[in-house]
Amino acid sequence: MPISDVSSLLPLLVAIPLTGAIFSVLINSKHGQVLTGLLAALSLVLVICAILLGLPSEGLQSTAAFRYPLAGWQAPLGIALSLDGFSALLLTLTTFLVTVLTFYSAYYFSASPARVRFWPLWWLLVAGINALFLSADIFNVYVTLEIIGLAAVALVALSGNKAGLTAALRYLLVGLLGSLCYLMAVALLYHLYGTLDFAQLAAKADSNPLSWAALALITVGLVLKTALVPLHFWLPHAHGSAPAPVSAILSALVVKASFYLLVRFWMEILAPAVTNDALMLLGILGGLAILWGCIQALRATRLKLMVAYSTVAQIGYLFLLFPLLMSAEGVSESQLAAQHQSALAAVSYFIVAHACAKAAMFIAAGNIIHSLGHDDIAKLQGMAKYMPLSLFTFAIAGGSLIGLPPSAGFIAKWLMLNVAIDTHQWWWVVIILTGGLLAALAIFRVLDLAFIKPEHASEQVVPDNWQKVPVAMPLSGLALALCTMALGFNADLIIDLIMIGGGE
Amino acid sequence: MTQAMLYAVFGIVLFGVGLFGVLAIAHVMKKILAINICGVGVFMVFIANASSGVAADFVPHAMVLTGIVVAVAGTAMALSLVVRINALEQQEEDA
Numbered sequence: 338m339p340i341s342d343v344s345s346l347l348p349l350l351v352a353i354p355l356t357g358a359i360f361s362v363l364i365n366s367k368h369g370q371v372l373t374g375l376l377a378a379l380s381l382v383l384v385i386c387a388i389l390l391g392l393p394s395e396g397l398q399s400t401a402a403f404r405y406p407l408a409g410w411q412a413p414l415g416i417a418l419s420l421d422g423f424s425a426l427l428l429t430l431t432t433f434l435v436t437v438l439t440f441y442s443a444y445y446f447s448a449s450p451a452r453v454r455f456w457p458l459w460w461l462l463v464a465g466i467n468a469l470f471l472s473a474d475i476f477n478v479y480v481t482l483e484i485i486g487l488a489a490v491a492l493v494a495l496s497g498n499k500a501g502l503t504a505a506l507r508y509l510l511v512g513l514l515g516s517l518c519y520l521m522a523v524a525l526l527y528h529l530y531g532t533l534d535f536a537q538l539a540a541k542a543d544s545n546p547l548s549w550a551a552l553a554l555i556t557v558g559l560v561l562k563t564a565l566v567p568l569h570f571w572l573p574h575a576h577g578s579a580p581a582p583v584s585a586i587l588s589a590l591v592v593k594a595s596f597y598l599l600v601r602f603w604m605e606i607l608a609p610a611v612t613n614d615a616l617m618l619l620g621i622l623g624g625l626a627i628l629w630g631c632i633q634a635l636r637a638t639r640l641k642l643m644v645a646y647s648t649v650a651q652i653g654y655l656f657l658l659f660p661l662l663m664s665a666e667g668v669s670e671s672q673l674a675a676q677h678q679s680a681l682a683a684v685s686y687f688i689v690a691h692a693c694a695k696a697a698m699f700i701a702a703g704n705i706i707h708s709l710g711h712d713d714i715a716k717l718q719g720m721a722k723y724m725p726l727s728l729f730t731f732a733i734a735g736g737s738l739i740g741l742p743p744s745a746g747f748i749a750k751w752l753m754l755n756v757a758i759d760t761h762q763w764w765w766v767v768i769i770l771t772g773g774l775l776a777a778l779a780i781f782r783v784l785d786l787a788f789i790k791p792e793h794a795s796e797q798v799v800p801d802n803w804q805k806v807p808v809a810m811p812l813s814g815l816a817l818a819l820c821t822m823a824l825g826f827n828a829d830l831i832i833d834l835i836m837i838g839g840g841e
Numbered sequence: 842m843t844q845a846m847l848y849a850v851f852g853i854v855l856f857g858v859g860l861f862g863v864l865a866i867a868h869v870m871k872k873i874l875a876i877n878i879c880g881v882g883v884f885m886v887f888i889a890n891a892s893s894g895v896a897a898d899f900v901p902h903a904m905v906l907t908g909i910v911v912a913v914a915g916t917a918m919a920l921s922l923v924v925r926i927n928a929l930e931q932q933e934e935d936a
Contacts (some may be wrong), residue, residue, distance in 0.1 A: 408930050412902070476904055483911045487918060498917060506922040510872055513915045514863055521856060524886040527901065528849075581860060666926045 518558030581703020620660030626653025683752035690745035700814030726806030726811035735780035852885030
């Protein structure tokens with residue numbers, strides 16, 4: 338079995354985007370940067386396909402994670418990259434979204450002077466995200482968090498107006514604070530266990546006050562970066578004022594990166610220090626996030642702000658993972674492991690469904706802003722006639738966010754409801770369904786306006802300086818939206834992938 | 842209480858002071874300073890870690906160096922954003 342072959346491909350996932358970033362600085366011309374981008378995206382796709390093909394098939398589910406010790410140094414001194422089913426899924430998702438968004442950005446920034454600064458930062462961000470998903474070392478994770486943080490802040494600041502810069506500054510301060518909390522926990526863990534490696538920590542970790550303190554610091558730091566209510570205050574403005582492709586990747590992937598780490602720490606590295614009360618607390622915050630995010634989305638007056646608040650709600654669904662991990666009395670270890678598997682499968686589905694749908698929505702919103710120069714929801718009356726593709730994309734992606742069948746969002750909610758009922762936690766069912774209803778209200782409010790004719794014929798929907806967007810822009814959004822549908826029909830693909838390497 | 846313990850405790854105190862500063866003070870420059878104080882607290886805990894063995898452990902030293910580089914980069918970025926925002930505010934007032 339070609340284990341070593343797969344492992345030796347792992348560094349490429351970081352090296353390719355870094356090379357892309359360097360070449361985007363060196364080659365300053367418009368076509369050169371786009372060409373570099375497309376080449377980098379293409380090679381990422383090839384590498385990820387090779388990795389997926391090299392993964393073991395179903396019979397080998399118990400295979401441990403693939404490891405690649407950088408420069409041959411073994412842990413605890415060396416830094417390893419590792420890959421299991423969960424990270425393979427997120428890396429595939431990243432590669433797919435980055436490819437579509439790179440294509441979109443090539444058109445989005447074609448006439449903008451911000452292009453020169455966009456491309457290097459874009460590839461730096463991708464390198465950071467890939468490195469984070471591959472890291473098997475808690476300090477290396479801190480470095481990747483900072484690469485992601487600094488690149489993301491610079492990308493938010495690209496708009497250059499006062500609102501964008503203020504949002505970027507707040508995002509930066511929140512990010513730095515979150516990373517420092519995390520770094521303090523790294524110091525505590527190194528003091529306690531003398532290693533930084535994920536697997537070695539997981540083997541050594543036990544339940545003691547310092548471990549609890551470390552887990553609490555990690556959780557506060559990462560929850561701040563993931564923007565769970567009540568620490569979500571920075572997200573709507575940062576995601577709402579960035580350029581469209583940036584908003585898309587921030588909502589689709591960057592918040593998921595810190596969530597991925599939370600899952601690693603709570604389910605694997607510091608699992609012995611986790612208590613049922615703590616799991617419940619995260620679940621309650623998640624439930625609050627669903628309701629609060631949906632209500633704010635309903636009240637938003639700008640389209641992008643509405644989509645950003647919907648991200649706050651969707652992050653809430655992800656945190657329902659934690660109460661579903663609670664062990665009830667009289668449950669055997671194998672039953673608990675099966676329960677963990679199905680909870681993780683449901684949340685992974687959520688991550689993928691939300692990433693595709695939210696990226697599609699931000700692309701649609703970006704097209705509307707590109708054409709009209711604003712995204713005031715009240716002034717979108719009758720827009721469907723002028724931008725049918727973008728509004729169609731918005732509607733399909735919205736259907737997935739609401740959880741309408743046959744979308745991926747529906748399957749994700751269905752899986753999650755199943756686990757909630759199996760573990761006798763019926764109250765989450767109420768919250769999940771209420772969240773779906775509220776999301777439907779928010780999305781139909783926009784669609785309703787867009788598809789009706791203006792009340793007065795004289796009212797001018799489309800301003801004089803209306804710009805038609807190149808057809809590739811709405812098409813890339815549509816491709817993502819259709820993906821949420823395709824994933825709704827192929828539920829097994831994702832679940833099989835999660836199971837590789839123990840799934841945790 | 843050993844010297845290393847003293848460093849660790851003061852590091853945690855500094856971290857707390859910085860944390861309080863970030864949350865309680867509205868002034869943005871002071872917030873940036875507070876985050877740096879927070880960072881220094883974390884670095885002191887790392888240094889205390891390094892000396893707890895018989896010989897000095899070099900892994901925490903490497904981590905502190907990386908942490909300092911990140912802190913400098915973050916601070917520089919925050920300051921440049923503040924400068925740009927102030928310039929935009931100045932333009933608005935002039936207009």
